[in-house]
Amino acid sequence: MLLIPCPHCGERPENEFSYGGDGTVERPTDPAAVSDADWHAYVYRRANPKGPHVEYWYHQFGCRSWFKVRRDTHTHEILPLEDETS
Secondary structure, rough: OOOEEOOOOEEEEHHOEEEEEEEEOOOOHHHHHHOOHHHHHHOOOOOOOOEEEEEEOOOOOOOOOOEEEEEEEEOOOOEEOHHHHH
């Protein structure tokens, strides 16, 4: 079982969490100014990387917080976020 490190509750089993998607995608600052094609790309076009990737996770059955986790999508190993290593 994957153990996810919640910043508030500590390491907990994955069945307490909900996956929230790609943690690197930035929402457009002015959605009204974005073309339909760019909005479509923002909503639907996502990379499917093999290897380290930043993801959003929601601690649904715990503290109910959203946070980012860097996880290797091939091995499922939880890695430090880039800003934690500098």
